[in-house]
Amino acid sequence: MTESMPAEPASAESISAASAPEKTAPTDTTLAPELADLPAEFARHLSLERNLSPHTVRAYRGDATSVLAHLQECGGDDITALTLRVLRSWLAGQHAAGAGRATLARRAASARALTAWAHATGRITEDPGPRLSAPTPRRQIPVVLRAQDAEAALGAAGAGASEADPVALRDHAVVEMLYATGVRVAELCALDLDDVDRDARLLTVMGKGGRQRVVPFGLPADRAIDAWLAKGRAHLRTSASAAALFLGVRGGRLNQRAVRRVVHEVLRAVPGVPDTGPHGLRHSAATHLLEGGADLRSVQELLGHATLSTTQFYTHVTVERLKAIHDRTHPRS
Template identity: 45%
Template sequence: MRISEAAVAYGEDLARVRRLSPATVRAYLADLADLATVMGDRALEDVDIEMLRDWLWTATQRGDARATIARRTAAARGLFAWALDAGLAAHDPTMRLVSPKRGRSLPAVAAAPTLGAALDQFAREAFTDGDVIRIRDAAVLEALYGGALRVSELCGLDLDSISRADATVRVLGKGSKERVVPLGAPATAALDAYLVRARPVLLSDASGSALFLGARGGRLGARTVYELVRRVLGPVVGADAVGPHTLRHSAATHLLDRGADLRAVQEFLGHASLGTTQIYTHVSTERLHAAYRQAHPRA
């Protein structure tokens, strides 16, 4: 079986059996398509470790980021391990393939008081002028920060995802895993205002059960959310390259800064492993110094 044929079958296994997110499956298949192109789409049996190393070296010379190289390595490893288990290959050439360590660069984090002031001001202005788009945007920003939501999770929310009585939202995260997270009082108030004052105005035949609607009445798109966050939070964070994940990361960081348990934050974010949460979040310098002064015998 050739690389391209195996990649298609492997992609179906990732989506249907392992239930990885569509974005992850697309990324892996793109990596394997590149592998097939570079190697001339040869048979799996003809691939050896030196060829794989040359493939990764080519990507490095092209300027691909370390995280991209690490993902490509994972895609190749997964393909050949799957092929070996399925009896489509007699050996796994990736056994000694070394993956570069990912960098731990973190997205920008807004200071809690500054972010809170910016969100409060935006909501006040939106509720005062009564513009339905701005009222929706205020609810979007508060939900992203209050629930530490991914942009895909926010855009996928339906009306029945929200429990207004409990101030919680049911989220469908990566791998089709559900979790229920609290939203907090500001987010709940902003959602109430949106549902009463804005959504009925935006409603159209294309709305369906979507919670957040675009200007034409369809489900709100991720691009619109990215532009909203960049416009509102760029000046607050002091950088133009901010997006919805800035609010998610800020929420997790602020929880840890205020003493939240790391495992609780893991559940809140919907991470499969604690290691992901440890990489994704960071402890503030102030909290680190406080813990040192309290616990170290020679502080």
């Protein structure tokens, strides 16, 4: 962490204030009147103008409240006192309290978004955010199923799906669609009936930042969706179902927690298949596309990545898999 902390030292008082872990997270009500309204206004900006997801808005709002609480502890009575020194001491305190590299990177991004908004709206005359550095999170090679493992797990899920069990029909359609399309779990749960073009075998997906994309799916996923719609969905449908494609057992839209449970149960039921979640199926789909000869730009479009560099990470996955195969099979490895 030392090498990634900026060179300008924070005051001893502010570092001390930040270093002690807080017993409870600060809230808007603990802020001075001059600061108390800012987190909510910042959150509205993130939601309405930047169109960020509710989860991201909540995380950024919490970080903004923490920054402003630290500013208050350092003696600042309004946002004009939010300087680079204050931001650095706040981030140093987060590190001292045990935050990891990924968390620090996220919180630094939150702080930069806060100061950019404050500067753009005239609340501060200079934006200190661009000079706030944080450690780069280490990207771990994700768990990726072998193609034969995915085939075995999906085959077992399909074999267990019958007309007598609408939940099993739904679960089979869920895992087939996750693997066939590589969509995120939130994107899957948000799908409506009209988002599925059965004739063309295409999904219309609303991704991060409100970016819409069209994703193809294959025959196995189409057959699983057909079985769910024809023989399963009507048994779970209630007045709360509306147009949701996938339904929970009480008839409402299927939630992300239930999807994660479904994926874990399907994979654990097949001996020898690594246990992973919906994002593992997304990783697997991307890796198998690249191993099958798909180009990076096409995979980027399918996955809904904003930048090609995110998609390029999957090339490291395929290289690691090739190295493992080489080490295991080559006589002079």
